[in-house]
Amino acid sequence: xxxNILFAISAFFLFGFLNVTSSPMPGxxxxxxxxxxxIICGGGFFVSTGxxxxxxxxxxCFDWLGERSxxxxxxxxxxxxxxxxxxxxx
Numbered sequence: 059x060x061x062n063i064l065f066a067i068s069a070f071f072l073f074g075f076l077n078v079t080s081s082p083m084p085g086x087x088x089x090x091x092x093x094x095x096x097i098i099c100g101g102g103f104f105v106s107t108g109x110x111x112x113x114x115x116x117x118x119c120f121d122w123l124g125e126r127s128x129x130x131x132x133x134x135x136x137x138x139x140x141x142x143x144x145x146x147x148x
Contacts (some may be wrong), residue, residue, distance in 0.1 A: 064110040073104035111135040
């Protein structure tokens, strides 16, 4: 049940993040709100996907990776998170 909730929260933050980044950054006070929304959606997506990966790993969903599944899961999620944050910086 928690995994489904984390998936929905991740999807919510991803939708917000994609909605914000679909338009060019405005100037003035709207630019501050735009930047704040990017930080909130990007950070929320970062945290919620991390928790989702942890929950799936705790439920042994990645046992097919072998005995180093936790290390591979951490590295895979970290690469995913860094690429997402790099996209936010563009």
